[in-house]
Amino acid sequence: MEAVAYSNFRKNLRSYMKQVNDDADALIVTTTDVEDTVVVLSKRDYDSMQETLRVLSNDYVMDKIRRGDRQFSEGNFTNRELIEVELDD
Structure with missing residues (x-):
């Protein structure tokens, strides 16, 4: 499972959405506050x-x-x- 920083995720949202759908693998979106980390699938x-x-x-x-x-x-x-x-x- 790949991880990406929120700022990079936000800038490249469309490509990350396509990647998640094409690879059938979840993506961890990290932030400076660990409590705000999410998983995209x-x-x-x-x-x-x-x-x-x-x-x-x-x-x-x-x-x-x-x-x-x-x-x-x-x-x-x-x-x-x-x-x-x-x-x-």
């Missing part, structure tokens, strides 16, 4: 992080994931062929 990464937090905090969903993981680890599953469906235009 793409909306896509933010949305992904929020969804991960929602899943991890949902006991019902996590129980289903753990159960599926156990079944897979024990070899308790069946392989299925995918069915191709033709769509009418």
Whole structure:
């Protein structure tokens, strides 16, 4: 994760926004006051992080994931062929 001073970030905002989106890596924007330091990340990464937090905090969903993981680890599953469906235009 790269860090950049606030003054440089402000001067080059557009290029840093593009970099964050293109690289899919967060950027730390530093200031002289450590309490004002922020992290900039793409909306896509933010949305992904929020969804991960929602899943991890949902006991019902996590129980289903753990159960599926156990079944897979024990070899308790069946392989299925995918069915191709033709769509009418």
